[in-house]
Amino acid sequence: xxxxxxxxxxxxxxxxxxxxxxxxxxxxxxxxxxxxxxxxxxxxxxxxxxxxxxxxxxxxxxxxxxxxxxxxxxxxxxxxxxxxxxxxxxxxxxxxxxxxxxxxxxxxxxxxxxxxxxxxxxxxxxxxxxxxxxxxxxxxxxxxxxxxxxxxxxxxxxxxxxxxxxxxxxxxxxxxxxxxxxxxxxxxxxxxxxxxxxxxxxxxxxxxxxxxxxxxxxxxxxxxxxxxxxxxxxxxxxxxxxxxxxxxxxxxxxxxxxxxxxxxxxxxxxxxxxxxxxxxxxxxxxxxxxxxxxxxxxxxxxxxxxxxxxxxxxxxxxxxxxxxxxxxxxxxxxxxxxxxxxxxxxxxxxxxxxxxxxxxxxxxxxxxxxxxxxxxxxxxxxxxxxxxxxxxxxxxxxxxxxxxxxxxxxxxxxxxxxxxxxxxxxxxxxx
Amino acid sequence: xxxxxxxxxxxxxxxxxxxxxxxxxxxxxxxxxxxxxxxxxxxxxxxxxxxxxxxxxxxxxxxxxxxxxxxxxxxxxxxxxxxxxxxxxxxxxxxxxxxxxxxxxxxxxxxxxxxxxxxxxxxxxxxxxxxxxxxxxxxxxxxxxxxxxxxxxxxxxxxxxxxxxxxxxxxxxxxxxxxxxxxxxxxxxxxxxxxxxxxxxxxxxxxxxxxxxxxxxxxxxxxxxxxxxxxxxxxxxxxxxxxxxxxxxx
Numbered sequence: 001x002x003x004x005x006x007x008x009x010x011x012x013x014x015x016x017x018x019x020x021x022x023x024x025x026x027x028x029x030x031x032x033x034x035x036x037x038x039x040x041x042x043x044x045x046x047x048x049x050x051x052x053x054x055x056x057x058x059x060x061x062x063x064x065x066x067x068x069x070x071x072x073x074x075x076x077x078x079x080x081x082x083x084x085x086x087x088x089x090x091x092x093x094x095x096x097x098x099x100x101x102x103x104x105x106x107x108x109x110x111x112x113x114x115x116x117x118x119x120x121x122x123x124x125x126x127x128x129x130x131x132x133x134x135x136x137x138x139x140x141x142x143x144x145x146x147x148x149x150x151x152x153x154x155x156x157x158x159x160x161x162x163x164x165x166x167x168x169x170x171x172x173x174x175x176x177x178x179x180x181x182x183x184x185x186x187x188x189x190x191x192x193x194x195x196x197x198x199x200x201x202x203x204x205x206x207x208x209x210x211x212x213x214x215x216x217x218x219x220x221x222x223x224x225x226x227x228x229x230x231x232x233x234x235x236x237x238x239x240x241x242x243x244x245x246x247x248x249x250x251x252x253x254x255x256x257x258x259x260x261x262x263x264x265x266x267x268x269x270x271x272x273x274x275x276x277x278x279x280x281x282x283x284x285x286x287x288x289x290x291x292x293x294x295x296x297x298x299x300x301x302x303x304x305x306x307x308x309x310x311x312x313x314x315x316x317x318x319x320x321x322x323x324x325x326x327x328x329x330x331x332x333x334x335x336x337x338x339x340x341x342x343x344x345x346x347x348x349x350x351x352x353x354x355x356x357x358x359x360x361x362x363x364x365x366x367x368x369x370x371x372x373x374x375x376x377x378x379x380x381x382x383x384x385x386x387x388x389x390x391x392x393x394x395x396x397x398x399x400x401x402x403x404x405x406x407x408x409x410x411x412x413x414x415x416x417x418x419x420x421x422x423x424x425x426x427x428x429x430x431x
Numbered sequence: 432x433x434x435x436x437x438x439x440x441x442x443x444x445x446x447x448x449x450x451x452x453x454x455x456x457x458x459x460x461x462x463x464x465x466x467x468x469x470x471x472x473x474x475x476x477x478x479x480x481x482x483x484x485x486x487x488x489x490x491x492x493x494x495x496x497x498x499x500x501x502x503x504x505x506x507x508x509x510x511x512x513x514x515x516x517x518x519x520x521x522x523x524x525x526x527x528x529x530x531x532x533x534x535x536x537x538x539x540x541x542x543x544x545x546x547x548x549x550x551x552x553x554x555x556x557x558x559x560x561x562x563x564x565x566x567x568x569x570x571x572x573x574x575x576x577x578x579x580x581x582x583x584x585x586x587x588x589x590x591x592x593x594x595x596x597x598x599x600x601x602x603x604x605x606x607x608x609x610x611x612x613x614x615x616x617x618x619x620x621x622x623x624x625x626x627x628x629x630x631x632x633x634x635x636x637x638x639x640x641x642x643x644x645x646x647x648x649x650x651x652x653x654x655x656x657x658x659x660x661x662x663x664x665x666x667x668x669x670x671x672x673x674x675x676x677x678x679x680x681x
Contacts, residue, residue, distance in 0.1 A: 373521070
């Protein structure tokens with residue numbers, strides 16, 4: 001099967017219009033690599049459930065309209081973009097434009113911030129969508145954390161309504177120095193009726209014995225497409241607690257790669273995805289245990305209603321010699337509609353001897369006994385359904401590693417679940 | 432209050448209630464006894480409105496309303512309470528939330544404002560003290576990891592908070608040690624009221640030592656085969672159910 005391809009000539013023109021000329025050599029190299037290898041198709045094992053043609057289509061329409069970067073006139077207001085007030089040191093990438101000035105706390109001790117264009121990197125060939133990012137990014141944000149921070153560092157990635165179809169790239173590098181400690185918030189949001197494709201790349205390097213807690217929230221507009229790759233390299237005895245919440249968007253694909261090359265690292269990464277009519281949310285995770293002892297655990301949960309499809313593919317590779325590995329993965333799904341589809345695929349490849357590995361996947365409907373129990377206490381069917389669905393998600397909400405965002409996540413999840421179940425309620429009335 | 436006439440019900444292909452009639456007036460305590468499979472739990476579930484049980488015949492009148500027309504939640508709001516034989520564990524929903532939501536669903540139905548948070552806590556703690564429950568149970572998941580006795584106490588707590596007009600307690604005594612049984616019985620006795628009716632569904636006579644019924648009925652093959660006062664329960668304890676079964680089928 002041949003999927004649509006990017007119009008590479010027009011892409012080249014768009015790349016040449018970009019600001020920050022210092023990045024031009026790496027952009028050209030990325031473009032050449034992308035031209036040679038193309039974007040993945042459904043024939044690629046890692047992409048068999050997710051068809052990229054919608055984002056190719058958006059990109060080509062954008063390129064044919066001139067491939068201009070949106071000009072962001074004003075700085076977005078954090079309080080307008082994110083519900084609940086989160087006390088954090090904020091950075092903003094608005095419509096792909098990087099703002100390296102912190103908001104909220106003028107003197108941000110223990111944080112060094114720069115732009116990618118301040119010291120342009122050599123191009124390193126990556127995955128195709130990372131190549132697209134390297135070719136088309138306006139700039140990038142580099143954050144180095146050198147101390148144990150007492151306030152979270154937040155990054156707002158916002159794409160605002162344009163009159164035309166849009167494509168934006170974001171690139172973030174975060175380095176956490178040895179023994180430092182940080183709470184990180186990554187908040188993706190967009191609005192507008194026009195089609196939009198956002199492509200993000202984040203790399204996170206964690207120093208020896210450093211601690212990182214990271215929350216990623218994605219709450220894009222209904223028609224919008226997002227792909228993102230998060231690559232994490234934890235150092236010796238480093239600790240990472242990560243959680244992702246996917247609430248919006250039409251087509252969402254998240255890739256998380258965790259490369260455990262140092263002993264003593266302890267990482268956990270959880271994810272919650274709430275999908276309704278027309279949504280496709282794909283989470284691909286990969287952990288490479290190269291040495292032991294080290295621990296990785298992940299738990300993804302999904303609530304699906306209406307005609308939608310979600311994918312969870314959790315790969316853990318325990319390389320030869322990585323003895324003392326403890327790798328756990330779990331994926332649980334609640335399907336509230338017969339039209340909802342989940343493709344859940346745990347993959348364990350073990351080449352070491354002394355390892356503990358486990359995986360579990362469940363797919364199911366609401367517990368009828370619990371539903372009757374609640375109704376017999378006077379809760380309406382809709383209310384009871386919402387309570388049980390919320391309970392399914394509550395665990396992952398309560399476990400959000402950055403406590404400063406727990407309230408925001410609770411509100412967002414509550415409101416999204418309300419939409420999902422209300423929609424179902426209406427569908428019930430119609431049939 | 433409750434008038435059941437010739438009630439027939441089945442689940443799937445199997446017919447369980449085969450023409451059951453029972454009248455319960457306010458202020459009365461009825462015990463329904465019978466061997467396993469006689470239809471005791473089915474009766475409780477049908478009155479509470481479980482949709483898996485299909486009613487194929489008969490009528491159920493509840494304070495002048497056709498009960499069978501009401502959804503489970505409407506029945507609850509109208510004052511019917513079912514104490515489950517196997518209370519469901521619901522991780523992620525805390526007990527306080529459920530109690531409050533249940534109380535408010537009923538209050539809303541009655542045209543009252545939602546219960547004040549302070550008032551709610553005070554009331555819940557009072558009722559818990561009566562049942563010998565640790566107030567910490569309020570913040571635990573509904574029945575999550577509760578022992579058998581704790582689950583049954585939790586059912587009685589819900590009943591005490593909801594103050595139903597008609598309470599049906601389905602084998603609330605099963606699996607309880609003597610202390611838990613006494614606590615549960617005390618909770619039930621505290622709710623005896625001239626305005627309230629209570630139906631105790633039980634296999635054994637034991638609970639009836641502590642909660643004295645006004646009437647005892649024996650259910651067999653989906654019908655009431657004998658009714659009497661509390662002495663009937665003692666007779667059953669002595670003679671078992673077989674003689675009644677023979678009397679019913681013979």
